Amino acid sequence: MSLYSTASDYAKDTWLPVYPDMLTRSEGTLLNLLGLSTDERVKIEGRKAFMKVQIGDDLGFGVIGQGGDYPASGDIASDEATLSLMRFADTIEFDGHEMALLDSLNAAAAPIMQKKMSASRMRVLRELERMAIMDGTGILAKVASEVGSVMTLDVAGSAYSERNPYTWIDDPNRSYYLCVDPTTGADVMTTTAGKFLITLINEGTNAVTSSNDTGGSAAADVIVTYHPAGYATAGSFASPEFVGLLGMIASTGTYMGIDRAAVPQWGSTVIDNSGTLRDITKNLVDELSNKVSRRSESGMLVPSEYCGLADPGVWTAYENLMSTGIRYTISESPDIGWGGREYLSMNGVPLYKHAQAPRHQIMLVHKKSAGFVGPKHDHSSIVKFEEHGGSIFFKKNAATGSGYADASLAMITGWMGMYTERPRNHGRLNDLNLTAPAYAGQ
16 A cells, blocks of 8 residues: 555644744733733723812912911812723634534634634733823824825824834734724725735835725825724714823823813923934933923832833933943943843833834833723623623624524623823923934933
8 A cells, every 4th residue: 555545644634733823922011011900990880980180279378467367268270081991892703613623522623712712812902002002093104105005104204103104013914904084084995995904014115015905095194903983983083992101191182081282280291302303312311300200299200100111222222322321339240231131220210112112202101190991890801702691602694695604703892991190290202313322421
């Protein structure tokens, strides 16, 4: 009998009991880095709650003489902020073959089922990590021009989403996106409307290739993360994502329903250079630290309460700046190149590098006054499966006609929001080059 006969043991095709993963598998570090545990959420009743914010001091103080009249009363000034929850979800599909194997004696499909479920959970946590550092708009990049299925991205200007359009755009064929009008939120791709994959990324030319024809998109349109809820509400752009650190740490705009132009106390310390990049210096770092200290609740930067976040480029620029200023004692050994340390010391505050942090800036975060918001009556984990009749599996509707497809669906969902009750505790240093000169003291 031939070695390769169909009756031979060598003629079998077998599946190995592994599922190699080409994508990130660890949970996002930001949630742990800032101490913002998703299990320590502020619980609110319903999907929206309100809180009073003090924006003015008590005005009833004064020095009075013996037997003199008391000062006229003066109430504190306050405003109303809104805490909102965003509902997120992910749907997993199992074909009929996988469902049948799950009930077999050997449960041959169990590893695949487990992989699909764990991948769904990781996708949710990865997206929550991204939202926790963004401004809530979902904007990942801005279009400069398009030809066929290729969009050239705009990398000019001062907005963070324009400085590096690849910070939040994932590997090719990984996530769905939309291209929308930044004022109306409407889908602008008229040739092939709807969600699309990015099939190729060319960082050298700032071009991305879409799985759809990009006809209809034009300069100033924006690429956003796809959500079924869409971005168009009553003719305006309205993102369904919650506001993260970039929305918290700002000096302009409306945050939690309060306009910072009307209530400047609701703004953070932001030091920028009108969109023109400049070198990071010790003086700039000191200016940020001093201003945040002066405006913060405690009046100082306590290392246990604060941390800095920077993208790897700015982090390395600060490392280059400070390396030549290091001094050693006789009990220390030289640490050339800082030894790949987990963080750098920035006026006593740890400065971490984060791959998804926006380029060309440093964010100074007060951990104790920032947190997540969750539903009051949900005592389970952040991600849970929808359940009906004791099962998490639902038959999938047929694509056409009536009846069901030969597949089942499982859906996970949850509610999440993020907030800070005191934006003035935080700060941001913008418009920084990704290289730095040698440290020259002060």
